[in-house]
Amino acid sequence: MYNLETLKELALTVPEYNSIVDKLEREPNELELGLFGALWSEHCGYKHTKKLLRNIKSTSKLTITNAGEENAGAINIGDGKAIVMKIESHNHPSAIEPYEGAATGIGGIVRDIFAMGARPIALLNSLRFSNLENVKNLEIAKGVVRGISGYGNCLGIPNIGGECFFDSCYESNPLVNAMCVGIVDTDKILSAKAEKPGDLLLLVGAETGRDGIHGASGLASQNFEETTELRSAVQVGNPFLEKLLIEACLEISSLKGLVGMQDCGAAGITSAAIEMAKRSNLGISIDVSKVPTREKMMTPYEIMLSESQERMLLAVTPNEEKEIFEVFDKWDLKCAIIGEFIEGNDASVYNKNNLLSKTPINILTEAPEYDLEKIIVDFKPKKHSFTLEKKYISFEKQIIDKYLNKIINSNNIVSKKSIFQKYDHHVQTNTVIEPGQDAAVIRIKGTEKMLLFSCDGNSRYCHVDPKTGAEISIAEACRNVSVMGGNPIAITDGLNFGDPTTPRGAYELIETFKGFSTACEKFDIPIISGNASLFNEGHDSSIYPTPIIGVMGIMNKKNKIPSLGFDKIGDSVGLLGKKFWGSTKGLSGSEFQNIISNNSKGELSFDIDYEIVLQKQIRTLVDNNLLESAHDTSLGGIIVALIKACNFNNLGVEINKLLPEDWAPAMFGEDQSRVIFSFQSKNKGKISKVLAGFDWEEIGIVTSKDIIFKNITFETDNLLKSYNKGFSTKL
Amino acid sequence: MKIGIVVFPGTWSDRDTFYALSEVIKIESEYIWHKDQSLNNCDFIILPGGFSYGDYLRTGAIASFSPIMEKVIEFSKQGGAVLGICNGFQILCESNLLPGILIKNKNLDFICERSFLKVNNQSIYSDQYKQNEIINIPISHGEGNFQLDKYNLDKLEEEERIIFRYSSETGDETEIYNPNGSVNNIAGIVNSKGNVLGMMPHPEKASEKILGGEDGKRIFTSIIENISQNV
Numbered sequence: 001m002y003n004l005e006t007l008k009e010l011a012l013t014v015p016e017y018n019s020i021v022d023k024l025e026r027e028p029n030e031l032e033l034g035l036f037g038a039l040w041s042e043h044c045g046y047k048h049t050k051k052l053l054r055n056i057k058s059t060s061k062l063t064i065t066n067a068g069e070e071n072a073g074a075i076n077i078g079d080g081k082a083i084v085m086k087i088e089s090h091n092h093p094s095a096i097e098p099y100e101g102a103a104t105g106i107g108g109i110v111r112d113i114f115a116m117g118a119r120p121i122a123l124l125n126s127l128r129f130s131n132l133e134n135v136k137n138l139e140i141a142k143g144v145v146r147g148i149s150g151y152g153n154c155l156g157i158p159n160i161g162g163e164c165f166f167d168s169c170y171e172s173n174p175l176v177n178a179m180c181v182g183i184v185d186t187d188k189i190l191s192a193k194a195e196k197p198g199d200l201l202l203l204v205g206a207e208t209g210r211d212g213i214h215g216a217s218g219l220a221s222q223n224f225e226e227t228t229e230l231r232s233a234v235q236v237g238n239p240f241l242e243k244l245l246i247e248a249c250l251e252i253s254s255l256k257g258l259v260g261m262q263d264c265g266a267a268g269i270t271s272a273a274i275e276m277a278k279r280s281n282l283g284i285s286i287d288v289s290k291v292p293t294r295e296k297m298m299t300p301y302e303i304m305l306s307e308s309q310e311r312m313l314l315a316v317t318p319n320e321e322k323e324i325f326e327v328f329d330k331w332d333l334k335c336a337i338i339g340e341f342i343e344g345n346d347a348s349v350y351n352k353n354n355l356l357s358k359t360p361i362n363i364l365t366e367a368p369e370y371d372l373e374k375i376i377v378d379f380k381p382k383k384h385s386f387t388l389e390k391k392y393i394s395f396e397k398q399i400i401d402k403y404l405n406k407i408i409n410s411n412n413i414v415s416k417k418s419i420f421q422k423y424d425h426h427v428q429t430n431t432v433i434e435p436g437q438d439a440a441v442i443r444i445k446g447t448e449k450m451l452l453f454s455c456d457g458n459s460r461y462c463h464v465d466p467k468t469g470a471e472i473s474i475a476e477a478c479r480n481v482s483v484m485g486g487n488p489i490a491i492t493d494g495l496n497f498g499d500p501t502t503p504r505g506a507y508e509l510i511e512t513f514k515g516f517s518t519a520c521e522k523f524d525i526p527i528i529s530g531n532a533s534l535f536n537e538g539h540d541s542s543i544y545p546t547p548i549i550g551v552m553g554i555m556n557k558k559n560k561i562p563s564l565g566f567d568k569i570g571d572s573v574g575l576l577g578k579k580f581w582g583s584t585k586g587l588s589g590s591e592f593q594n595i596i597s598n599n600s601k602g603e604l605s606f607d608i609d610y611e612i613v614l615q616k617q618i619r620t621l622v623d624n625n626l627l628e629s630a631h632d633t634s635l636g637g638i639i640v641a642l643i644k645a646c647n648f649n650n651l652g653v654e655i656n657k658l659l660p661e662d663w664a665p666a667m668f669g670e671d672q673s674r675v676i677f678s679f680q681s682k683n684k685g686k687i688s689k690v691l692a693g694f695d696w697e698e699i700g701i702v703t704s705k706d707i708i709f710k711n712i713t714f715e716t717d718n719l720l721k722s723y724n725k726g727f728s729t730k731l
Numbered sequence: 732m733k734i735g736i737v738v739f740p741g742t743w744s745d746r747d748t749f750y751a752l753s754e755v756i757k758i759e760s761e762y763i764w765h766k767d768q769s770l771n772n773c774d775f776i777i778l779p780g781g782f783s784y785g786d787y788l789r790t791g792a793i794a795s796f797s798p799i800m801e802k803v804i805e806f807s808k809q810g811g812a813v814l815g816i817c818n819g820f821q822i823l824c825e826s827n828l829l830p831g832i833l834i835k836n837k838n839l840d841f842i843c844e845r846s847f848l849k850v851n852n853q854s855i856y857s858d859q860y861k862q863n864e865i866i867n868i869p870i871s872h873g874e875g876n877f878q879l880d881k882y883n884l885d886k887l888e889e890e891e892r893i894i895f896r897y898s899s900e901t902g903d904e905t906e907i908y909n910p911n912g913s914v915n916n917i918a919g920i921v922n923s924k925g926n927v928l929g930m931m932p933h934p935e936k937a938s939e940k941i942l943g944g945e946d947g948k949r950i951f952t953s954i955i956e957n958i959s960q961n962v
Contacts, residue, residue, distance in 0.1 A: 421841075425843055
């Protein structure tokens with residue numbers, strides 16, 4: 001019989017337990033219950049998202065893998081090369097132990113990439129914290145940034161971009177999403193499978209310790225209030241060991257004896273080995289006494305569920321293991337054969353000759369699937385309308401300046417240089433565009449191609465309207481790539497949500513997937529991999545729905561990449577899009593709205609078909625080398641876009657427009673589908689030709705300083721100083 | 732002529748350096764494994780950047796005891812050219828091939844940025860630069876704060892062995908242009924014979940225009956030309 005305490009620790013419900021008993025036609029023993037807890041966890045089993053994920057476009061003519069079937073998604077970029085990429089969250093561990101939580105988050109996502117035989121070539125990350133004025137939040141943010149820096153730098157993988165955003169909804173649930181990109185020859189992609197019965201199961205890397213037991217079930221699958229005391233569930237990282245593992249595993253990836261490779265991540269050997277067996281349609285037999293342990297007297301249960309970092313599982317052809325051992329020996333890595341793949345469908349765990357458990361793999365890996373639609377039957381989302389108070393309509397320079405200063409000093413807007421500086425972004429000598437621009441760009445050695453990456457999301461929009469917010473998230477990530485000339489071809493997503501068992505949580509997930517579905521179809525772009533982190537709530541609050549979009553674009557090395565900012569005095573400035581100024585609707589979920597009301601509400605407006613054409617237009621302009629700079633308007637509205645464009649080369653701009661009486665929505669409205677670009681005036685004719693029939697206008701000229709409208713001037717000296725000084729508190 | 736790039740466990744600039752030499756400058760280069768017993772007749776040895784042995788104990792400390800370092804030390808004592816970049820500089824100091832020590836950056840954080848350096852061209856590694864030329868090369872380190880006692884520092888200055896100093900774009904050497912707190916803005920020094928150079932900035936990361944600049948390339952071409960003339 002079960003005990004409620006144990007079930008709670010494993011994050012299994014009583015009905016789930018009963019379903020295990022039904023399927024097994026007997027009670028599971030203690031070890032088996034641990035295996036179920038891990039494999040039926042939200043983290044491994046995708047209980048609340050599996051159904052939704054099926055409706056999302058996950059393939060294109062370029063995809064090589066099927067989403068979710070391997071450690072990461074792979075996409076063909078031509079020249080015989082594939083890119084492997086994935087985002088993974090490490091939210092709960094980072095909340096408890098920021099440095100190690102974030103560090104091991106990097107470790108985990110990097111292992112997913114080289115498990116496929118790919119050399120990791122770039123990292124990006126997306127961070128969410130609450131306000132830095134609170135010392136606790138500041139310490140979390142500092143720890144996370146240093147954890148990423150400490151682990152990533154040691155591996156020699158450039159951290160080329162990402163973003164960092166602050167909102168009080170992350171007070172008890174900071175988010176740490178890390179994205180890794182790898183490259184591999186298409187004919188050398190490894191699969192996380194064995195070939196045939198008799199293939200050996202080899203464990204390599206760190207010794208197995210008691211760290212991280214119940215990490216997958218305990219930390220990632222419950223809400224946060226219950227788990228703050230589970231300190232031992234956070235693992236400690238060893239980036240040096242990981243670096244050795246990368247080199248050794250890539251070295252053996254072409255050896256004859258290597259059949260398949262799998263990262264040992266959440267839920268440890270249990271999840272890694274059993275999922276490998278499932279993919280191979282084989283059974284598996286594991287002897288825990290063969291696992292090298294860090295501590296004495298570890299129980300089989302602890303060995304099977306330990307989440308010790310820097311371990312990989314390999315499927316190896318029998319009698320061919322010698323060469324593989326030699327490579328691991330060269331890199332001073334410990335490895336051991338801990339089991340073998342067998343005929344049938346059973347996962348058997350032995351301690352020497354004692355059979356501890358024998359469980360059908362199809363039952364272990366078929367976690368229940370919950371239909372969220374049933375949870376939201378009677379749910380009506382609350383709508384909060386938004387109207388702008390009169391004081392924001394009175395046209396007084398002093399008041400306008402006051403709010404402009406608040407915006408430009410907001411931690412969400414200011415330069416993030418102090419974070420990027422802590423990450424090596426030059427190593428591997430591919431970085432063409434460094435972090436801090438709309439997208440990061442790397443060249444691919446031995447080809448004529450460059451790849452562009454952006455990792456982005458806007459949870460305030462998703463809070464206001466999860467479906468449209470999700471569409472905008474994908475559109476904006478793609479736009480970041482498009483404005484620099486890249487054609488977006490693949491997405492990896494990080495889903496960060498609250499409790500999916502509540503009507504609100506379920507509604508947010510369902511709506512987000514609707515938005516994804518529309519956006520992926522219309523943009524014709526697949527989501528090739530991803531990660532779900534649910535139950536991000538605690539202390540009576542949930543995070544805003546926070547889908548993070550990692551997008552990859554591709555372009556030719558010959559094209560000139562437009563810079564983020566204005567290039568030369570005298571260049572012309574243009575607007576691509578319908579309207580230069582923002583609108584009141586555009587303030588919904590905006591930075592300005594949050595500054596005046598500390599809230600995100602209202603109604604979103606977004607025309608995705610228009611956006612797609614706009615992005616095509618901007619890419620055509622870059623293809624024809626007609627642009628000096630291009631930058632989309634996003635957070636903070638048109639004025640912030642202009643300030644950033646001026647900041648790039650410390651220039652100014654004169655715009656042939658009157659600032660409207662309702663200056664607040666005009667300046668700060670975050671209306672979508674607007675791009676500011678600059679060009680040499682001699683190219684105007686060609687630009688007109690390319691953009692014929694589409695909305696665009698010449699709006700001004702690049703000057704030496706200040707942002708000058710017909711009826712008002714904003715001096716750039718102080719604005720740029722505020723922007724460049726960075727965060728309000730040293731991070 | 733042939734260049735040897737030493738690979739320790741945890742080294743990561745080996746591949747970047749190899750690419751800059753073999754693909755950009757187009758000169759024969761090969762890797763030398765830290766457990767090897769020979770330098771394989773290489774004419775010039777590079778200790779690249781990274782985190783050798785995870786930087787455990789002290790940066791560069793464990794690498795300085797690895798088998799290959801005996802050969803590197805012997806090679807340098809016979810006048811062989813040895814360049815230590817970043818972690819390689821730290822290893823050279825730990826091996827007593829160069830004076831001084833590299834401690835944590837003054838702000839206690841890792842720093843990655845493009846730094847400006849003022850060049851003293853009086854060395855076989857820098858004679859393709861103009862005297863006092865300002866060059867731009869990325870740094871990427873947590874422990875690049877070079878420190879030395881006054882007696883030896885004065886000696887370094889007198890013997891003109893400081894080859895690179897952090898400065899502004901216009902050559903200003905005041906404190907705000909010193910990223911890591913190094914004494915006298917030191918970014919790179921040579922030994923008394925002039926055949927061993929240690930530097931924190933990464934010239935291999937500044938050897939191609941597409942990466943934002945190629946100021947670092949001339950360090951390699953200077954030394955290669957000087958060695959070629961003597962081979």
